[in-house]
Amino acid sequence: MFDRRLVAVEPKACKKFLMLDISESVSCRECTKSARCFKTLIPSELDFINQNKTQILYRKGENICKQGAFASYVLYISDGLVKLYLDTPHNKNINLKILKTSEFIGLSSIYGDNIYNYSTVALKDSYMCLLEKDSFRKLLIKNGSFASEIIKWYCENEKQLFKKIQSLGNKQMPGRLADTLIYLYEQSLLEDTLFMHLSRKDIADFAGLSTESTVRLLKELKDDKIIDLNGKQIKILDKEKLKEISRRG
Amino acid sequence: MFDRRLVAVEPKACKKFLMLDISESVSCRECTKSARCFKTLIPSELDFINQNKTQILYRKGENICKQGAFASYVLYISDGLVKLYLDTPHNKNINLKILKTSEFIGLSSIYGDNIYNYSTVALKDSYMCLLEKDSFRKLLIKNGSFASEIIKWYCENEKQLFKKIQSLGNKQMPGRLADTLIYLYEQSLLEDTLFMHLSRKDIADFAGLSTESTVRLLKELKDDKIIDLNGKQIKILDKEKLKEISRRG
DNA sequence: TCAAATTATTGAATAATCTCAATGATTTTG
DNA sequence: CAAAATCATTGAGATTATTCAATAATTTGA
Numbered sequence: 001m002f003d004r005r006l007v008a009v010e011p012k013a014c015k016k017f018l019m020l021d022i023s024e025s026v027s028c029r030e031c032t033k034s035a036r037c038f039k040t041l042i043p044s045e046l047d048f049i050n051q052n053k054t055q056i057l058y059r060k061g062e063n064i065c066k067q068g069a070f071a072s073y074v075l076y077i078s079d080g081l082v083k084l085y086l087d088t089p090h091n092k093n094i095n096l097k098i099l100k101t102s103e104f105i106g107l108s109s110i111y112g113d114n115i116y117n118y119s120t121v122a123l124k125d126s127y128m129c130l131l132e133k134d135s136f137r138k139l140l141i142k143n144g145s146f147a148s149e150i151i152k153w154y155c156e157n158e159k160q161l162f163k164k165i166q167s168l169g170n171k172q173m174p175g176r177l178a179d180t181l182i183y184l185y186e187q188s189l190l191e192d193t194l195f196m197h198l199s200r201k202d203i204a205d206f207a208g209l210s211t212e213s214t215v216r217l218l219k220e221l222k223d224d225k226i227i228d229l230n231g232k233q234i235k236i237l238d239k240e241k242l243k244e245i246s247r248r249g
Numbered sequence: 250m251f252d253r254r255l256v257a258v259e260p261k262a263c264k265k266f267l268m269l270d271i272s273e274s275v276s277c278r279e280c281t282k283s284a285r286c287f288k289t290l291i292p293s294e295l296d297f298i299n300q301n302k303t304q305i306l307y308r309k310g311e312n313i314c315k316q317g318a319f320a321s322y323v324l325y326i327s328d329g330l331v332k333l334y335l336d337t338p339h340n341k342n343i344n345l346k347i348l349k350t351s352e353f354i355g356l357s358s359i360y361g362d363n364i365y366n367y368s369t370v371a372l373k374d375s376y377m378c379l380l381e382k383d384s385f386r387k388l389l390i391k392n393g394s395f396a397s398e399i400i401k402w403y404c405e406n407e408k409q410l411f412k413k414i415q416s417l418g419n420k421q422m423p424g425r426l427a428d429t430l431i432y433l434y435e436q437s438l439l440e441d442t443l444f445m446h447l448s449r450k451d452i453a454d455f456a457g458l459s460t461e462s463t464v465r466l467l468k469e470l471k472d473d474k475i476i477d478l479n480g481k482q483i484k485i486l487d488k489e490k491l492k493e494i495s496r497r498g
Numbered sequence: 499t500c501a502a503a504t505t506a507t508t509g510a511a512t513a514a515t516c517t518c519a520a521t522g523a524t525t526t527t528g
Numbered sequence: 529c530a531a532a533a534t535c536a537t538t539g540a541g542a543t544t545a546t547t548c549a550a551t552a553a554t555t556t557g558a
Contacts, residue, residue: 086415094418111397112404117411140397147396148360148389154403155357161410162366166335168417169343169457173545200506208418210546215507231554421514449536459516464537480524 026078028053033078035102037149045139045146052135058122060197064105067119071109073130077101080126081191085205087119095206096164098123098187098194107150110136123197168208171249177217178246180207181227185236195234275327277302282327284351286398294388294395301384307371309446313354316368320358322379326350329375330440334454336368344455345413347372347436347443356399359385372446417457420498426466427495429456430476434485444483 028034028050029043038046055078058064064075067087082099096118099105105120110133140147167179180203188194204214218234221227226242228235236242277283277299278292287295304327307313313324316336331348345367348354354369359382389396416428429452437443453463467483470476475491477484485491 086411086418088415088419092419094414096414108404108407110404111401112408117408137397140400141393144390144393144396147393147400148386151389151396151399151403152360154400154407155359155361157407158357158403158410159361159366161407161414162335165343165345165410165413165417166337168414169335170337170341199504211505212507212547213545219507448534460535461517461537462515468537 026055031078033102035076035104035149037146037153040143040145040149041139045143049131049135049139052132054130056128056130058126058128060122060124062122064120064122064126064128065116065118067116069116071106071112071114071116072133074107074110074133074136075105075120076129076131077103077105078127078129080128081123081194081197082120082126083123083202084118084120093119093205094168094208095202097160098184098191100187100191104153107153109133110140124193171246173207173209173213173217174245175247175249176207176209177203177214177221178242181221181234181236182239182242182246185234185239195232198232275304280327282351284325284353284398286395286402289392289394289398290388294392298380298384298388301381303379305377305379307375307377309371309373311371313369313371313375313377314365314367316365318365320355320361320363320365321382323356323359323382323385324354324369325378325380326352326354327376327378329377330372330443330446331369331375332372332451333367333369342368342454343417343457344451346409347433347440349436349440353402356402358382359389373442420495422456422458422462422466423494424496424498425456425458426452426463426470427491430470430483430485431488431491431495434483434488444481447481 028038028046031038038049041049053076058080064082065071077099079101081101082103082105083095084097084099084105086094086096088094099120105128106116109116140150163179167176171179184194184198184203184206200215200218201211203218204211207214209217218227218229221242222229224241226236226238226245228237277287277295280287287298290298302325307329313331314320326348328350330350331352331354332344333346333348333354335343335345337343348369354377355365358365389399412428416425420428433443433447433452433455449464449467450460452467453460456463458466467476467478470491471478473490475485475487475494477486
């Protein structure tokens with residue numbers, strides 16, 4: 001899976017700590033978890049990235065990046081599960097995405113304000129590669145195919161954000177929750193422990209609802225046999241009906 | 250400004266018609282309205298774009314692209330003013346952006362689904378360059394600096410969308426309207442006729458409110474001497490207070 | 499393992515926002 | 529220019545969604 005030769009530093013010193021890579025990490029050439037865009041790189045370019053990266057383990061619950069913080073790296077999930085969200089005061093965040101192995105975090109810091117525009121937190125222990133922004137930038141300029149793959153990512157990303165805006169902007173509670181459940185369910189197909197890592201508040205923050213409203217609606221959906229609730233585990237029994245609810249708004 | 254050698258075709262035949270370019274349009278090499286990214290192109294690349302573009306005039310009120318429609322071109326505003334919005338049923342759209350001269354429309358169709366993910370409408374008569382997607386793609390691959398400039402655009406774009414999500418997702422009416430007014434006011438500094446082209450419903454659709462709520466809140470802001478209303482014209486008298494309202498949500 | 503802390507659930511009251519309907523103002527069109 | 533159409537404004541009532549408070553269930557940590 002990933003390089004296991006990692007050692008925890010001061011495991012009891014504080015609740016949230018980093019595991020530092022004290023060994024040679026997997027080189028980019030041999031990495032089996034590489035994103036599609038890396039396929040466009042020639043070996044010397046891969047080596048170049050390899051020389052400008054660090055591997056780190058983030059523990060479950062740790063913030064990987066924090067909205068507003070100085071963005072020194074582009075992060076790449078070499079193996080993990082991450083929640084991406086917009087930070088707001090009053091403990092009412094907006095969850096945007098679940099990120100899984102082989103996805104980037106903080107791409108926009110390459111050319112943006114040099115700060116992260118969102119926060120991310122590890123939903124389970126996650127191994128990350130930290131790539132230097134400068135190196136990344138150099139590669140983009142040198143290799144148009146690589147840059148094109150990044151642009152492809154942005155196209156998809158934009159589409160997702162539009163969907164979110166549509167959902168928040170003119171759907172009512174049932175539609176918003178349906179959108180959320182459909183999204184999370186699809187993610188859970190790729191990462192079957194997903195729901196075990198999500199609280200009701202997490203789901204509420206995805207849908208832009210209060211936790212209480214979310215709980216009530218989930219119960220209704222259960223009573224209508226559209227979903228099945230079993231503790232944190234959620235299963236969709238009638239996806240068509242959910243989609244219909246999503247459509248109606 | 251732009252090439253005036255344009256002739257209306259069948260001006261009385263239908264309310265909405267295109268003016269077709271029956272002359273040589275301004276070549277990309279000489280164009281003074283070019284986006285920053287075009288500066289990264291060498292003359293032969295500019296000529297290449299030039300050979301693969303068409304110029305068209307869209308009349309005020311005409312749809313330039315329609316969400317869900319087949320996306321054959323990337324559009325570039327050579328001179329104009331455009332509203333970008335998400336189409337929804339029940340006549341309740343979400344306005345996302347005001348686009349002005351030198352901005353792109355439909356960039357994401359380059360690598361996305363081959364359909365537009367949003368609609369755009371000309372707020373005033375607008376001259377557009379239609380660029381072939383294929384040519385655009387070829388340039389991206391060939392010229393990493395060009396691609397990097399496009400990525401820069403995406404970074405900024407993403408930031409704006411996050412802002413929108415924050416606003417819709419956890420601000421109440423006053424905060425959402427304040428965000429909208431601040432945004433539109435800044436745009437109006439660059440295009441002073443802007444407000445004359447916007448109805449109350451347009452403003453409401455930017456803020457994600459009903460038209461009636463928008464009207465009521467605008468009146469309150471006027472009574473509090475935070476803005477000045479004069480028909481369609483809106484002026485901000487106390488930007489700090491508006492920002493405070495935006496912050497409070 | 500047990501107590502403390504956190505998370506989930508439920509109901510009732512409250513607040514936010516929208517819809518509908520009516521009227522006035524402005525713009526468009528023949 | 530006058531009628532028609534569209535847009536702006538206002539109030540009242542209905543709807544949607546949140547908050548607060550209380551309790552139950554689950555998880556965490558010593």
